[in-house]
Amino acid sequence: MKRILIAILSLSLIMCSLVGCSSKDKNNDDDNKRIEVDSSDVKRSNKNNNRIVVIDAGHQEAPINELEPIGPNSDKKKPKLASGATGVSTNIPEYQLTLDVSLKLRDELIKRGYDVKMIRENNNFPKSNRERAIIANSYGKNKDSIFLRIHANSISDSNVTGALTMGPSDDNPYMSKENIEKSKLLSVDVIEEMTKSTDSMDKGIILTNEMSGINWCEIPVTIVEMGFLSNPEEDRLMNSKDYQKLISSGIANGVDKYFNN
Numbered sequence: 001m002k003r004i005l006i007a008i009l010s011l012s013l014i015m016c017s018l019v020g021c022s023s024k025d026k027n028n029d030d031d032n033k034r035i036e037v038d039s040s041d042v043k044r045s046n047k048n049n050n051r052i053v054v055i056d057a058g059h060q061e062a063p064i065n066e067l068e069p070i071g072p073n074s075d076k077k078k079p080k081l082a083s084g085a086t087g088v089s090t091n092i093p094e095y096q097l098t099l100d101v102s103l104k105l106r107d108e109l110i111k112r113g114y115d116v117k118m119i120r121e122n123n124n125f126p127k128s129n130r131e132r133a134i135i136a137n138s139y140g141k142n143k144d145s146i147f148l149r150i151h152a153n154s155i156s157d158s159n160v161t162g163a164l165t166m167g168p169s170d171d172n173p174y175m176s177k178e179n180i181e182k183s184k185l186l187s188v189d190v191i192e193e194m195t196k197s198t199d200s201m202d203k204g205i206i207l208t209n210e211m212s213g214i215n216w217c218e219i220p221v222t223i224v225e226m227g228f229l230s231n232p233e234e235d236r237l238m239n240s241k242d243y244q245k246l247i248s249s250g251i252a253n254g255v256d257k258y259f260n261n
């Protein structure tokens with residue numbers, strides 16, 4: 001039901017499809033086709049040039065335990081940056097995995113013509129969740145933009161596997177109604193396409209008002225939990241290059257879907 005509702009709400013993105021239609025019509029008017037080329041990639045690239053995707057590789061080499069408000073004007077506080085999980089079989093920390101995937105995702109999105117902004121490109125970036133959101137806001141302000149926050153999960157039950165995304169609840173007190181709706185659409189599109197690509201279990205989307213990493217965002221945002229580092233097999237998979245490529249192309253497919261719906 002929720003997904004149907006969200007699909008209906010995608011009508012608000014109708015501007016994007018209108019732009020798509022007009023460029024298509026123009027191309028059809030070009031009569032003398034000199035070379036037989038599939039121009040869909042070129043068209044997509046041109047269109048995506050003005051679309052900004054900000055990527056945050058979650059965490060960094062050390063946690064920041066100082067507190068910060070979980071959202072604008074909130075009395076509730078949480079540590080600025082959690083330490084993140086560690087792979088049970090690979091022993092690879094989440095901050096390294098999120099960076100590895102984020103760099104592949106960056107390359108994939110650039111290939112598809114997007115203007116990509118990275119919050120961090122190394123493991124020494126001691127900025128809080130709030131500070132990272134504010135950087136993303138500054139990149140995406142007044143632009144057709146989204147913010148992807150890349151994470152991996154961990155839980156005491158090592159049998160649990162699967163991917164999920166997180167977005168704001170309908171009654172999120174920190175974000176605009178428009179941003180809440182767009183963030184939910186983005187969360188749905190990314191989890192559907194990512195799990196299609198990786199063939200991992202789709203655990204759906206979690207809507208929450210407790211994440212500083214969401215609440216401070218003024219552009220559409222989703223937190224991507226790629227899988228469970230607490231599951232030996234999923235840890236090994238996520239830390240393999242081939243699987244990271246599947247994650248990246250799946251997320252990129254979700255981004256395409258979001259912008260083109």
Ligand SMILES: [Zn+2]
Binds near residue numbers: 058059084085151
């Ligand atoms: Zn994390």
